Amino acid sequence: MNTKQLDQIRTGEGFIAALDQSGGSTPKALQQYGVPDDSYSTEEEMYGLVHEMRTRIIKSPAFDSRYILGAILFENTMDRSIDGQYTADYLWERKSIVPFLKVDKGLAEPEDGVQLMKPISGLDELLKRAGERNIFGTKMRSVIKDANPAGIKKAVEQQFALGNQIIGAGLVPIIEPEVDIHSPDKEAAEQLLKEELFRQLSALDQDAKIMLKLSIPTVNNFYSDLMDDPHVIRVVALSGGYSQAEANERLARNHGLIASFSRALSQGLTAGQTDKEFNDLLSRTIQDIYEASVK
Numbered sequence: 001m002n003t004k005q006l007d008q009i010r011t012g013e014g015f016i017a018a019l020d021q022s023g024g025s026t027p028k029a030l031q032q033y034g035v036p037d038d039s040y041s042t043e044e045e046m047y048g049l050v051h052e053m054r055t056r057i058i059k060s061p062a063f064d065s066r067y068i069l070g071a072i073l074f075e076n077t078m079d080r081s082i083d084g085q086y087t088a089d090y091l092w093e094r095k096s097i098v099p100f101l102k103v104d105k106g107l108a109e110p111e112d113g114v115q116l117m118k119p120i121s122g123l124d125e126l127l128k129r130a131g132e133r134n135i136f137g138t139k140m141r142s143v144i145k146d147a148n149p150a151g152i153k154k155a156v157e158q159q160f161a162l163g164n165q166i167i168g169a170g171l172v173p174i175i176e177p178e179v180d181i182h183s184p185d186k187e188a189a190e191q192l193l194k195e196e197l198f199r200q201l202s203a204l205d206q207d208a209k210i211m212l213k214l215s216i217p218t219v220n221n222f223y224s225d226l227m228d229d230p231h232v233i234r235v236v237a238l239s240g241g242y243s244q245a246e247a248n249e250r251l252a253r254n255h256g257l258i259a260s261f262s263r264a265l266s267q268g269l270t271a272g273q274t275d276k277e278f279n280d281l282l283s284r285t286i287q288d289i290y291e292a293s294v295k
Ligand SMILES: O=P(O)(O)OC[C@H]1O[C@](O)(COP(=O)(O)O)[C@@H](O)[C@@H]1O
Pocket: 018, 019, 020, 021, 022, 023, 024, 025, 026, 072, 106, 141, 176, 238, 239, 240, 241, 260, 261, 262, 263, 264
């Protein structure tokens, strides 16, 4: 493991850029970017367009390690290049930003109030390739809809079982049991989730290291005790569908919790903007998310 990258993620002042929308989320991300569905007719064309969007973000002068500690990539992005370098190498060597890889294959159907991750076929091969591409860590997402103890237990158990496999491959897993921000019992679900997380953390090998990616909690600083666990390198927050302004406002109330936003990061960016318009907006967005993260 790259200890310089580990230290940057553990103690750096800044946040994580989530650029890992999966195939399922990419059409919506492109629509938000002003690229409608009828702009492409094949999946390959779609991935080409979203790589252009991500390349424009990553190459922007605003996308700087003074504010951004790491970036989460989609597998297709990991296998593409920017200015002749694999994306992960460009990020670390040209921008000093730590690369992560999304490894999940999407969500299963809702059951017991949660959506587990679909089985991740070929995970060992993917982790081997991630190592070859100089990836530091991974990210995988489940979704919790209700305060269902059995469902939340299953979701967290699945996350940690795969997390141990990822640790065994020499990478740091970001474990992301998202709690739906529209859940009628969000606070109760967060209470059950935290209990399950501590249960699983206590069962980890002594030197096992993970990261947690969680929805911004209803109760301010609700996850502060998770930040103190010796296995936890950092606790980061997804934006979950909150607007950029609301996500930042809620995040700022949680000391030590830093952003790992996807939608809230790319909000307002469009393909039709001039470089100045695009870079100025991205710079303001990054500043706002940075300030909400370091509070
Ligand atoms: O495309 P997926 O795998 O459904 O994930 C969607 C997004 O969810 C996230 O975990 C959080 O994104 P948001 O900040 O937009 O909620 C991102 O990492 C990812 O891009």
